Amino acid sequence: MRRIVRLAVGLVVALGLLYAADAAWVSLRTTDHRLPMRDVQIHVMLAVPQKNNRVEFIPGGTETETCLSSLFPHSGLAPCWYVERHTRREVDY
Numbered sequence: 001m002r003r004i005v006r007l008a009v010g011l012v013v014a015l016g017l018l019y020a021a022d023a024a025w026v027s028l029r030t031t032d033h034r035l036p037m038r039d040v041q042i043h044v045m046l047a048v049p050q051k052n053n054r055v056e057f058i059p060g061g062t063e064t065e066t067c068l069s070s071l072f073p074h075s076g077l078a079p080c081w082y083v084e085r086h087t088r089r090e091v092d093y
Contacts, residue, residue, distance in 0.1 A: 022071045036069040040083045048093045060091060 029036045044060035067080040 019072050023074055026068065026070050026074050037066055037077070038069065038080055039064045040067055040080065040087065042083075043088050045088060045090050046093055047090050057090070063089075 026036055042063045042065050044063055046058040046060045048056045048058060050056055065083055066077060067083040068074055068077040070079050071081075073079055
């Protein structure tokens, strides 16, 4: 039982250190005026419910989402590795 607790505490500490290092890296790049941000095009699909309990998808155009080149989200921006894998957004009507 002690081994499991030590493993869990070690994992939490390691993740905390990784997050702190990632935040320091983003902060360092931001102060050097080398912003670690990119813009990604997101395809919007409007999900319109029909009378027969089906959903019709209508293309809604594209939006630009700003993302951050980091491992974790910082300053309200999602990491680019996540945004680039989720380039389609469905909006319910």
